[in-house]
Amino acid sequence: MGNALDIMQLASDGAAVLVAEMAKSGWESFRTAVANFFGLGGEESAVDELRLVDAAHTRLAESPEDMRDSMAETLQQELYIQLAAFLQKNSDAAAKLQALVDSSPSGEEVRDGGASVHHNTNSQVVVSGGSISTGGSIVYRAPGGNK
Known part of the structure; x- marks a missing residue:
């Protein structure tokens, strides 16, 4: 994880998992794991970081449906x-x-349904030239195909 791109991807996956877990009834047990994670930055840092996470959880829980x-x-x-x-x-x-991220059931959803894809083989990429629902075009080019 030394590369900045990997850290940014991990932060993105982590944020998605945090929000997904906040919406579930088992938040308190996951929160304990999050507190342990932030504890790696020191006790004072952990208190500050967890305060922000708790505030986010409260905002989500109190938001209208x-x-x-x-x-x-x-x-x-x-x-x-x-x-x-x-x-x-x-x-x-x-x-x-x-x-x-890996231990959370939400982590599987993030990896499979989110924007990040890991260990992806035998896939095709389809690029839309606009909204598909409004009649945009879809272009497929096989790897190494004519441009």
Whole structure:
């Protein structure tokens, strides 16, 4: 995880998992694991970082049902920034965050349904020239095909 791109991807995955877990009834047990993760930055840092995570959880829990998805997106961006900054100061914590992502049932959803794809083989990439639902075009080019 020494490369900045990997840290940013991990922060993105971590933020998605945090928000997904916040919406579940088992948040408190996951919160304990998050507290242990932030503890790698020292006790004072852990208190500050966890305060931000708790505030995010409260905002999500108290958001009106019809605004929940929008709030989740906002919180995911905020947590992404928080995690990326934490990992840049504490790069040795990357393995612990990866373990959190991997151990969470939401981690599977993030990896499979989210924007990040890991261990992907035998896939094709389809690029839309606009919204597919409004009649945009789809272009397929096989690897090494004519341009």
